[in-house]
Amino acid sequence: MTNLRKRMLEELQRRNYSSETIRSYLFAVKDFAEYFGKRPDLLRAEHLRQYQLYLLNDRKLTVDTIIGRTCALRFFFLKVLRRSYRDIDLVYPKRPQRLPVILSEDEVARLIESASTSFHRVILTTLYAAGLRREELCRLKVADVDSQRMVIHIHQGKGNKDRDITLSPRLLEVLRDYWKWRKPKTYLFPSYQNCKGRDQPIHSKTVYYAVREAARRAGIKKRVYPHLLRHSWATHLLERGTDLKTIQVQLGHIDLEATTIYLHLSQRHLQSINNPIETLPISGLGDNPSLRPRKNQ
Numbered sequence: 001m002t003n004l005r006k007r008m009l010e011e012l013q014r015r016n017y018s019s020e021t022i023r024s025y026l027f028a029v030k031d032f033a034e035y036f037g038k039r040p041d042l043l044r045a046e047h048l049r050q051y052q053l054y055l056l057n058d059r060k061l062t063v064d065t066i067i068g069r070t071c072a073l074r075f076f077f078l079k080v081l082r083r084s085y086r087d088i089d090l091v092y093p094k095r096p097q098r099l100p101v102i103l104s105e106d107e108v109a110r111l112i113e114s115a116s117t118s119f120h121r122v123i124l125t126t127l128y129a130a131g132l133r134r135e136e137l138c139r140l141k142v143a144d145v146d147s148q149r150m151v152i153h154i155h156q157g158k159g160n161k162d163r164d165i166t167l168s169p170r171l172l173e174v175l176r177d178y179w180k181w182r183k184p185k186t187y188l189f190p191s192y193q194n195c196k197g198r199d200q201p202i203h204s205k206t207v208y209y210a211v212r213e214a215a216r217r218a219g220i221k222k223r224v225y226p227h228l229l230r231h232s233w234a235t236h237l238l239e240r241g242t243d244l245k246t247i248q249v250q251l252g253h254i255d256l257e258a259t260t261i262y263l264h265l266s267q268r269h270l271q272s273i274n275n276p277i278e279t280l281p282i283s284g285l286g287d288n289p290s291l292r293p294r295k296n297q
Contacts, residue, residue: 004041005030008080019136020135020204028072039080045089056093063095099264101222103232111229112212114218120210122191127207127226129171131233131251133158134208134226138201140188142179147172154252163252173269202297234259238266 005026010062012022012217032051033040054059055069074090077083103111115121127137136157142155150172151164175188184190186199190204206224215224222228230251237247248259 004039004080008076011079012075014081015270018135018156018160023067025072025075028069029076031069032073040076045087048077049089049174052090052093062159063093066093067095099261100228100231102214102235103222103224103228105236107218107220107222108117108229108236110218111214111220111224114214115210116217119182119189120214122174123202123207123210124214124229125174126171126188127211128229128233129168129174130165131237132165134204137207137226138189138204140201141186142184142188144187145172145175157252159252159254161254163249229260235262235266238262240274 008026008029009022014024018026029040032047033041035051035054036047037042051073052066052070055066061069070090074088077088077090078085110119112124112128115124123137126132126140127134130152132138132140139155140152144155145167146153147167149164150167150169152167154163154165157163174250174296187201189202190201191202195236211224211226211229215222217221234251235246237250238244244256244259244263247262248256253259
């Protein structure tokens with residue numbers, strides 16, 4: 001490990017960044033340096049500008065990915081190299097505001113039933129039934145499933161925050177059967193590859209491919225990814241009458257505004273709107289008027 005990489009790692013650890021964020025930040029700086037074939041501390045503002053254009057126009061990465069790379073480079077130049085804001089030329093690309101496409105409850109059932117293995121079936125069931133983020137599911141431990149209080153303890157989720165999620169009795173039954181079958185020791189979903197006897201969690205890519213393969217087998221044409229199950233779960237909760245504040249707590253959202261997106265996705269709430277056009281005193285509406293143009297008198 002180079003001294004520069006070691007310094008960045010230490011600065012990230014000092015601020016208690018998550019292991020996933022540390023990995024992505026280190027990779028971003030490494031990719032930046034490799035693109036120009038120079039040490040990153042020798043690069044300047046013009047290099048940053050060129051690199052952002054390269055990611056956008058040549059690599060055609062998503063806006064979220066580019067924003068992540070930008071955050072990493074900003075951290076490197078400001079916190080590690082101690083350069084001033086005036087010495088860097090980094091802008092955040094505008095993120096388009098798009099609503100996620102939600103799976104119906106029937107589609108979720110088809111997805112879970114189409115899992116390629118029993119292990120993947122339990123993963124998909126847990127991902128949906130608890131509304132978990134992918135990384136949260138990977139880090140779940142056996143001890144986090146609290147059957148006495150009927151909650152699942154999430155430790156250091158997004159923003160390094162702990163929270164408890166309601167444990168569904170049906171999910172508890174699934175997890176008990178799974179435990180009798182696989183007998184996991186530490187992590188609820190341990191990895192069985194290249195661990196050399198150590199109990200390690202599954203990789204997040206395992207969850208991604210499990211979801212994608214199940215969607216393919218189920219014949220679902222929508223773009224299905226792990227986080228979509230979380231969106232779908234929250235929307236289904238809202239449609240079944242759960243209030244937004246409770247959903248916010250279950251999802252671990254800091255701000256209620258982040259949870260209000262599900263009002264746009266809930267069919268029950270959209271269809272409950274009393275549109276004023278229904279009662280406006282406009283003659284002819286609703287009386288099957290002819291839409292053909294009138295003849296000149």
